[in-house]
Amino acid sequence: MTIKMKTTEMKKVLIALDYNPTAQKVAEEGFLIAKAMKAEVTLLHVISDPINYTSTGHVLIMGFTGKMDIPPVEKDGLDALKKASQDFLDQSKIHLGDNSIQTMVKEGDCAEAILKAAKEIHADTIVIGTHSQKWLENVLMGSVAESVLRQTTIPLYIIPTKKHK
Amino acid sequence: MIIMKTKELKKVLIALDYDPTAMKVAEAGYALAKTMKAEVVLLHIITEPMYYHSPDYSPIMGFTGTMDLGPLQIDNVEELKKTSLSFMDKYRDHLGDKTIKTVVEDGDFAETILKTAKHLHADIIVIGSHSHKWLENILVGSVTEKVLQHTSIPLFIVPTKKHK
Numbered sequence: 001m002t003i004k005m006k007t008t009e010m011k012k013v014l015i016a017l018d019y020n021p022t023a024q025k026v027a028e029e030g031f032l033i034a035k036a037m038k039a040e041v042t043l044l045h046v047i048s049d050p051i052n053y054t055s056t057g058h059v060l061i062m063g064f065t066g067k068m069d070i071p072p073v074e075k076d077g078l079d080a081l082k083k084a085s086q087d088f089l090d091q092s093k094i095h096l097g098d099n100s101i102q103t104m105v106k107e108g109d110c111a112e113a114i115l116k117a118a119k120e121i122h123a124d125t126i127v128i129g130t131h132s133q134k135w136l137e138n139v140l141m142g143s144v145a146e147s148v149l150r151q152t153t154i155p156l157y158i159i160p161t162k163k164h165k
Numbered sequence: 166m167i168i169m170k171t172k173e174l175k176k177v178l179i180a181l182d183y184d185p186t187a188m189k190v191a192e193a194g195y196a197l198a199k200t201m202k203a204e205v206v207l208l209h210i211i212t213e214p215m216y217y218h219s220p221d222y223s224p225i226m227g228f229t230g231t232m233d234l235g236p237l238q239i240d241n242v243e244e245l246k247k248t249s250l251s252f253m254d255k256y257r258d259h260l261g262d263k264t265i266k267t268v269v270e271d272g273d274f275a276e277t278i279l280k281t282a283k284h285l286h287a288d289i290i291v292i293g294s295h296s297h298k299w300l301e302n303i304l305v306g307s308v309t310e311k312v313l314q315h316t317s318i319p320l321f322i323v324p325t326k327k328h329k
Binding site for chain 1: 193197200201294317318319320321322323324
């Protein structure tokens with residue numbers, strides 16, 4: 001029996017990137033799958049908690065150290081934060097080497113902003129990474145991936161970003 | 166611009182349970198696999214026999230009527246495997262693609278799925294978001310955490326809850 005399937009064509013992929021060094025992997029893998037699906041790519045960064053931007057653990061931006069000279073971010077300078085975020089996405093775009101990539105910077109609760117952005121651009125798939133270093137933390141505090149997962153109505157592509165053995 | 170290692174996606178492992186929404190997972194996973202020209206493997210994991218006995222799951226995948234299972238012998242794993250296999254075959258028939266492989270394993274859901282994925286060299290694991298048990302395991306299970314530390318296979322999660 002062959003039934004006609006609603007051909008869910010994947011046309012738009014939203015890739016959520018944060019400042020975690022592993023974001024590079026998420027960008028690359030998300031980009032690869034989007035290409036395989038011949039989908040458009042939108043890179044999204046959500047400005048949620050300014051603390052994230054000042055923590056020393058996040059100084060290494062996406063492995064782009066050296067290439068990117070971001071001055072210490074002013075904790076309360078939202079404009080500076082937005083600019084830094086935009087630069088980060090632009091760098092990611094250059095890194096992926098595809099001019100057709102769209103970029104978006106949003107503010108607010110991470111999961112909420114991701115879902116909103118996905119709706120806004122009519123994304124067919126959301127790509128997100130999970131960071132193992134923060135695994136336990138995420139479990140206790142509720143990870144972004146998890147809350148996106150609980151609310152999303154479109155498929156979620158989760159990329160594990162832990163280090164290999 | 167750097168040259169990226171082009172990792173071609175070749176095998177998609179779709180984990181299905183007896184939940185009626187599993188068909189949606191099967192279809193979405195299959196559609197994804199097709200866009201990537203990937204092979205498809207359908208996997209069902211036999212966990213606790215109790216699961217199969219619960220009245221919630223008695224209509225198997227909405228195929229009620231087409232499949233006459235009779236009362237399940239819950240203590241007969243072989244019987245359960247056989248039933249599960251024919252259940253997977255139903256899915257394959259539904260998707261209408263004879264190249265689809267089907268696998269039935271038993272054991273802990275999360276652990277088995279990751280083991281199977283590794284064994285098959287799957288590039289992507291597709292799963293439904295209703296698999297709470299699995300999610301719970303992924304999120305808090307200590308065994309899973311261990312397994313997870315040894316996998317780097319992306320997960321494609323299909324939302325199966327109703328739209329608001």
